[in-house]
Amino acid sequence: MVLGGRVLSIQSHVVFGYVGGKAAVFPLQCLGYDVDVVNTVNFSNHSGYGRLGGTKTTAAELTEIFQGLERNNLLLPDRLLTGYIPGAEGLSAVADLVDKLKSEKPDLIYLLDPVLGDSGRLYVAPDVIPVYRRMLERSTIITPNWFEVETLTDIELKDLPSLRRALDVLHEQYHVPHVVISSIPLAAWLRAAIPPSLSAGLDPESSHLLCISSSATPDAPRRSAVHAQTVQLLPGYFSGVGDLFSALLLAHFVPGDAAAVARAASQALTKTHAMLRLTHAHSETLPEEERQATDDEKDRADPLRKVRRMRGRELRLVQGQDILRGIGLHDVREMQPWTEFWS
Amino acid sequence: MVLGGRVLSIQSHVVFGYVGGKAAVFPLQCLGYDVDVVNTVNFSNHSGYGRLGGTKTTAAELTEIFQGLERNNLLLPDRLLTGYIPGAEGLSAVADLVDKLKSEKPDLIYLLDPVLGDSGRLYVAPDVIPVYRRMLERSTIITPNWFEVETLTDIELKDLPSLRRALDVLHEQYHVPHVVISSIPLAAWLRAAIPPSLSAGLDPESSHLLCISSSATPDAPRRSAVHAQTVQLLPGYFSGVGDLFSALLLAHFVPGDAAAVARAASQALTKTHAMLRLTHAHSETLPEEERQATDDEKDRADPLRKVRRMRGRELRLVQGQDILRGIGLHDVREMQPWTEFWS
Numbered sequence: 001m002v003l004g005g006r007v008l009s010i011q012s013h014v015v016f017g018y019v020g021g022k023a024a025v026f027p028l029q030c031l032g033y034d035v036d037v038v039n040t041v042n043f044s045n046h047s048g049y050g051r052l053g054g055t056k057t058t059a060a061e062l063t064e065i066f067q068g069l070e071r072n073n074l075l076l077p078d079r080l081l082t083g084y085i086p087g088a089e090g091l092s093a094v095a096d097l098v099d100k101l102k103s104e105k106p107d108l109i110y111l112l113d114p115v116l117g118d119s120g121r122l123y124v125a126p127d128v129i130p131v132y133r134r135m136l137e138r139s140t141i142i143t144p145n146w147f148e149v150e151t152l153t154d155i156e157l158k159d160l161p162s163l164r165r166a167l168d169v170l171h172e173q174y175h176v177p178h179v180v181i182s183s184i185p186l187a188a189w190l191r192a193a194i195p196p197s198l199s200a201g202l203d204p205e206s207s208h209l210l211c212i213s214s215s216a217t218p219d220a221p222r223r224s225a226v227h228a229q230t231v232q233l234l235p236g237y238f239s240g241v242g243d244l245f246s247a248l249l250l251a252h253f254v255p256g257d258a259a260a261v262a263r264a265a266s267q268a269l270t271k272t273h274a275m276l277r278l279t280h281a282h283s284e285t286l287p288e289e290e291r292q293a294t295d296d297e298k299d300r301a302d303p304l305r306k307v308r309r310m311r312g313r314e315l316r317l318v319q320g321q322d323i324l325r326g327i328g329l330h331d332v333r334e335m336q337p338w339t340e341f342w343s
Numbered sequence: 344m345v346l347g348g349r350v351l352s353i354q355s356h357v358v359f360g361y362v363g364g365k366a367a368v369f370p371l372q373c374l375g376y377d378v379d380v381v382n383t384v385n386f387s388n389h390s391g392y393g394r395l396g397g398t399k400t401t402a403a404e405l406t407e408i409f410q411g412l413e414r415n416n417l418l419l420p421d422r423l424l425t426g427y428i429p430g431a432e433g434l435s436a437v438a439d440l441v442d443k444l445k446s447e448k449p450d451l452i453y454l455l456d457p458v459l460g461d462s463g464r465l466y467v468a469p470d471v472i473p474v475y476r477r478m479l480e481r482s483t484i485i486t487p488n489w490f491e492v493e494t495l496t497d498i499e500l501k502d503l504p505s506l507r508r509a510l511d512v513l514h515e516q517y518h519v520p521h522v523v524i525s526s527i528p529l530a531a532w533l534r535a536a537i538p539p540s541l542s543a544g545l546d547p548e549s550s551h552l553l554c555i556s557s558s559a560t561p562d563a564p565r566r567s568a569v570h571a572q573t574v575q576l577l578p579g580y581f582s583g584v585g586d587l588f589s590a591l592l593l594a595h596f597v598p599g600d601a602a603a604v605a606r607a608a609s610q611a612l613t614k615t616h617a618m619l620r621l622t623h624a625h626s627e628t629l630p631e632e633e634r635q636a637t638d639d640e641k642d643r644a645d646p647l648r649k650v651r652r653m654r655g656r657e658l659r660l661v662q663g664q665d666i667l668r669g670i671g672l673h674d675v676r677e678m679q680p681w682t683e684f685w686s
Contacts, residue, residue, distance in 0.1 A: 013380070013382065015379045015381050015408060016379045016415075016417040017417075026369065026372050029661050030373075032661060032662070033661065036359045037356070037358055037365070038358050039356065039382065042382055042400070042408065043408070043411070044407075044409075044411030044412045044415070044417065045411065045415055045417055049417075050415075051414055051415060052411045052415075053407040053408050053410050053411020053414070054404070054407060054408045054411060055404050055407070057385070061397070061398050064396040064398070065386070065397045066387075066396070067387075067396050068386070068388065068395045068396020069359060069387045069396070071396070072359075072387070072388055072393075072394060072650045073647060073650055073651075074358075074359040074360075074392075074654070307415045307416055307417070308416075311416075318347075318372050318376065318377050318378075319375070321373070
């Protein structure tokens with residue numbers, strides 16, 4: 001299956017390391033896509049390092065770039081990927097572009113990653129939330145994390161019924177065709193709820209993450225087609241993982257039946273996890289001082305302590321580019337049908 | 344031979360198409376390099392399209408990014424690549440960074456592409472020229488075009504003696520170790536001057552370009568080691584070719600004997616020319632109206648006419664990524680020793 005086409009990617013840029021566009025563009029290019037790259041910020045590094053230098057692209061600057069592309073008939077993407085966009089003004093400028101692209105090309109494949117925050121913490125201004133809610137109905141696929149699902153739907157996810165309600169809201173109220181939540185901590189209630197075929201094989205000694213896809217297709221309007229798969233949780237924090245996953249999901253998505261997104265998610269999950277294993281293995285080879293566990297107090301006393309830890313955990317995208325291409329990639333983590341999800 | 348390491352690339356960024364960083368970063372990544380990417384401009388497209396939108400990164404913004412990297416100990420390149428940097432202020436900010444990097448890491452490999460203009464026309468402010476002259480002595484390799492050699496040395500290149508004088512000035516006065524001029528129109532006097540081994544095979548019916556490398560190594564201080572090779576000139580104008588060549592030259596350079604740069608130039612010349620053939624072949628498949636020959640009058644009347652022509656001639660970097668990796672790449676255009684150059 002030969003992939004390829006033109007992707008317009010609108011997200012953050014960092015000079016050093018791999019988050020936002022730096023985590024998404026190279027994988028898309030390796031998989032055969034021409035990528036038009038709009039940088040919503042130009043920072044020295046990601047915020048995980050504690051300190052950074054650089055500037056955010058203003059709404060006016062974004063608009064000027066979009067107008068430059070439009071004047072030259074260079075707005076030609078068949079796929080659109082949006083990630084971190086700071087501020088409601090800038091996000092609105094992007095929303096206007098999305099409206100325009102969608103009206104000209106209704107079959108544009110738009111993967112919207114609604115970057116709002118993580119683990120209970122917003123890292124954007126609250127006024128971007130309503131803008132994202134408006135953008136949801138333009139999307140083909142969205143890749144919110146657990147916290148972003150809760151924020152967008154105003155539903156606390158604490159059990160299967162609340163998860164069902166949240167997916168209903170996204171599909172029904174916001175008309176999102178496909179929802180993929182890539183790394184959900186596998187809480188006890190969730191572990192008990194997933195299909196036996198998934199829970200059976202789990203090592204009780206280690207923690208796991210769950211990836212869920214939910215596709216509301218014409219042949220399954222009211223009740224969506226849900227698929228899921230687990231991966232082992234790797235210790236410590238990695239940056240740019242969601243950005244990499246979203247890029248791979250978009251790259252591998254081939255419109256089709258109710259399982260089309262699940263198939264793409266299988267590829268994205270497998271490759272992302274393989275890249276994390278490679279990155280983790282690398283970080284293990286580093287001097288002790290570069291892989292100390294998190295300790296906020298010590299980090300405050302010595303900011304470079306955090307830097308050393310972060311630096312050794314940057315995704316090994318370049319060294320692992322064969323993974324991106326699927327060279328020598330065995331045992332794909334196939335997303336499994338969760339047929340009982342709605343019953 | 345496994346390549347790899349960390350490159351700091353400081354040059355222009357365009358959303359659509361392949362010039363500057365868009366032409367250099369992906370090839371470097373494909374060849375195994377982590378690339379730290381500083382964008383000196385954020386434009387919608389390159390100037391060849393006639394119109395563009397976007398902003399130049401100010402000297403203050405560049406400095407803030409460099410300071411962010413420095414504060415976090417993220418200035419770790421073992422190779423440095425600089426290209427288009429608009430304005431003397433911004434260029435001076437980069438020059439300060441180069442001084443700092445070189446003083447901390449004397450063996451830093453620095454490829455300086457002194458982007459000044461082409462075919463008799465300056466496209467930077469004249470006040471950048473003295474800044475570039477100061478930066479020359481920090482460089483390991485420079486890749487000026489014909490016009491940039493004339494501008495930097497104040498010598499008009501009209502015969503072999505003037506070319507010898509220009510190389511002498513670059514090696515002796517500005518202490519540049521290696522000079523590579525990648526695409527010199529093969530004028531009659533030059534065709535007559537090059538080694539018979541090169542001129543013999545040339546098809547008299549078609550135009551050619553000459554690539555020259557000149558290495559002033561310890562074992563050849565006064566008189567440099569000169570190598571050369573020709574490639575056929577492909578019709579029409581392509582953008583980003585020099586940026587691609589410089590990136591490949593840096594990627595393939597392995598410090599060594601007096602022929603080290605010539606060997607890297609052989610790879611860069613072969614891959615760049617293969618990419619141009621691929622791009623040319625693609626442009627030939629486009630509708631007639633997208634590959635009209637240049638006609639400034641018609642372009643002024645219909646600016647989109649020029650756009651269509653440009654768009655079809657963007658480098659096919661993604662589609663030709665096997666070329667970058669050297670997969671299935673046969674008959675390398677080996678740079679040949681020009682032993683009689685100085686006699």
